Amino acid sequence: MPSISIPTALRQYAGNLDSIAVEGNTIGEALASLTGQFPDLKKHLYDGAGQLRSFVNIYVNDEDIRYQRQNDTPISDADDISIIPSIAGGVVTEDEIKTAALPDLSNEEVARYSRHLIMPEVGMEGQRRLKAASILLIGAGGLGSPLGLYLAAAGVGRLGIVDFDVVDESNLQRQIVHGTKDVGRPKLQSAKDRLSDINPHIQIDGYETALRSENALGIVRDYDIIIDGTDNFQTRYLANDASVLLGKPNVYGSIFRFDGQASVFYPKAGGPCYRCLYPEPPPPGLVPSCAEGGVLGILPGIIGVIQATEAIKLIIGQGEPLVGRLLLFDALKMKFRELKLRRNPDCPLCGDNPTIRELIDYDQFCGITPTKPQTEEKPGMRELTVTELKERLDRGDKLTIIDVREPHEWQIANLENYGAKLIPLGQVAQRLNEIDPGDEIVMQCKMGGRSAKACQVLDQAGYKNVWNLKGGITAWADQIDRSMPKY
Numbered sequence: 263m264p265s266i267s268i269p270t271a272l273r274q275y276a277g278n279l280d281s282i283a284v285e286g287n288t289i290g291e292a293l294a295s296l297t298g299q300f301p302d303l304k305k306h307l308y309d310g311a312g313q314l315r316s317f318v319n320i321y322v323n324d325e326d327i328r329y330q331r332q333n334d335t336p337i338s339d340a341d342d343i344s345i346i347p348s349i350a351g352g353v354v355t356e357d358e359i360k361t362a363a364l365p366d367l368s369n370e371e372v373a374r375y376s377r378h379l380i381m382p383e384v385g386m387e388g389q390r391r392l393k394a395a396s397i398l399l400i401g402a403g404g405l406g407s408p409l410g411l412y413l414a415a416a417g418v419g420r421l422g423i424v425d426f427d428v429v430d431e432s433n434l435q436r437q438i439v440h441g442t443k444d445v446g447r448p449k450l451q452s453a454k455d456r457l458s459d460i461n462p463h464i465q466i467d468g469y470e471t472a473l474r475s476e477n478a479l480g481i482v483r484d485y486d487i488i489i490d491g492t493d494n495f496q497t498r499y500l501a502n503d504a505s506v507l508l509g510k511p512n513v514y515g516s517i518f519r520f521d522g523q524a525s526v527f528y529p530k531a532g533g534p535c536y537r538c539l540y541p542e543p544p545p546p547g548l549v550p551s552c553a554e555g556g557v558l559g560i561l562p563g564i565i566g567v568i569q570a571t572e573a574i575k576l577i578i579g580q581g582e583p584l585v586g587r588l589l590l591f592d593a594l595k596m597k598f599r600e601l602k603l604r605r606n607p608d609c610p611l612c613g614d615n616p617t618i619r620e621l622i623d624y625d626q627f628c629g630i631t632p633t634k635p636q637t638e639e640k641p642g643m644r645e646l647t648v649t650e651l652k653e654r655l656d657r658g659d660k661l662t663i664i665d666v667r668e669p670h671e672w673q674i675a676n677l678e679n680y681g682a683k684l685i686p687l688g689q690v691a692q693r694l695n696e697i698d699p700g701d702e703i704v705m706q707c708k709m710g711g712r713s714a715k716a717c718q719v720l721d722q723a724g725y726k727n728v729w730n731l732k733g734g735i736t737a738w739a740d741q742i743d744r745s746m747p748k749y
């Protein structure tokens with residue numbers, strides 16, 4: 263029987279399996295067999311009209327079924343079938359590198375870069391190209407850290423960094439450009455200090471702002487190469503669109519738990535863009551972010567260094583870039599795979615008849631309404647603050663607290679002392695028999711997002727007396743019990 267590889271983000275809907283044996287002679291039959299075994303997967307793979315969702319790609323071996331016979335694509339037992347969802351990470355032509363105006367290297371620089379200079383693939387010309395080059399890093403976080411460190415060390419003449427965040431303790435597990443002494447400092451300042459220490463010969467320009475439709479073209483225009491180190495879909499589509507509109511290569515990387523992806527989007531060199539791969543973002547909340555789902559600290563190191571390698575190859579004009587190829591990395595299996603990517607002639611951005619000619623509203627495109635949190639829009643959603651909850655518990659009110667996080671999160675911190683019961687969000691619908699509709703119920707998670715979804719499940723099941731705990735256990739740790747660990 264053929265089997266289908268399930269990506270990490272969807273395994274929770276597939277019995278936590280990474281590969282599932284299916285029946286069928288075509289992709290359509292195999293997917294029907296898969297969703298027959300795991301009905302929860304269906305709504306994640308298909309839209310209401312029964313069409314495969316646009317942020318889900320199906321590959322047979324290294325080919326996208328969209329470019330084969332779609333659902334009728336034949337399969338055999340020997341084929342590798344994979345579901346590749348989007349995961350909330352050519353060569354530069356001569357005129358772009360301005361060969362004529364390549365700067366000279368000082369004696370100090372010659373000494374510093376000697377291990378580059380003695381390789382014929384780099385040599386003096388390659389190193390001078392690196393010195394002449396400019397790279398924009400979007401984000402000084404998990405991917406931005408190894409990117410910044412290695413690109414600075416390699417002697418890329420000008421690095422731009424866009425970041426407006428502050429170093430938090432929970433960043434240090436992977437964001438290795440920052441140190442413990444930097445907690446509380448702007449990431450931009452911390453990164454600048456570290457990178458100038460590694461290489462005082464380079465220029466570092468900081469942009470302490472979020473990349474937005476209003477400022478993106480102005481910032482991106484100034485650089486030869488854009489490197490996408492973002493952790494959200496709005497900035498990812500914005501970085502893609504700005505790079506394509508300005509004809510710049512966009513070195514892409516993304517990470518989630520143990521899985522990573524990397525590619526180079528460069529339609530000018532004949533390759534696809536991010537929109538060719540994923541025409542639309544997943545709806546908010548469907549694909550968990552690293553803040554919700556976690557990430558192995560080493561993973562951004564691996565993917566970031568791959569991105570840095572691609573950027574350097576583009577600048578020195580050596581090797582085969584990842585244009586038209588999507589590299590997949592699975593740290594648990596320690597396996598790399600490669601999929602072919604094609605430019606979509608119907609792509610609204612880089613296709614033959616583009617309809618996107620300027621930057622759009624990316625919050626709207628990604629279904630985000632920043633001013634109003636989702637929970638406030640849901641009619642009937644009642645919220646309780648942690649202070650109110652504590653007061654009522656102290657008064658002796660009988661409240662049933664349902665914690666909808668995962669067991670490993672419960673182990674870090676929980677409200678068991680107040681009778682909290684653990685039912686992970688994905689199991690709430692099946693375990694309603696454990697929640698008494700006669701009780702007054704408080705749903706709780708880490709920050710209040712998942713518990714809001716759980717409230718909707720209860721609402722639909724007819725429960726009347728349900729509260730959502732605003733800010734979740736994080737707010738409890740901040741405001742009620744400062745001795746509680748935060749994560």
Ligand SMILES: [Zn+2]
Pocket residue numbers: 534535536537538539605606609610611612613
């Ligand atoms: Zn495209």
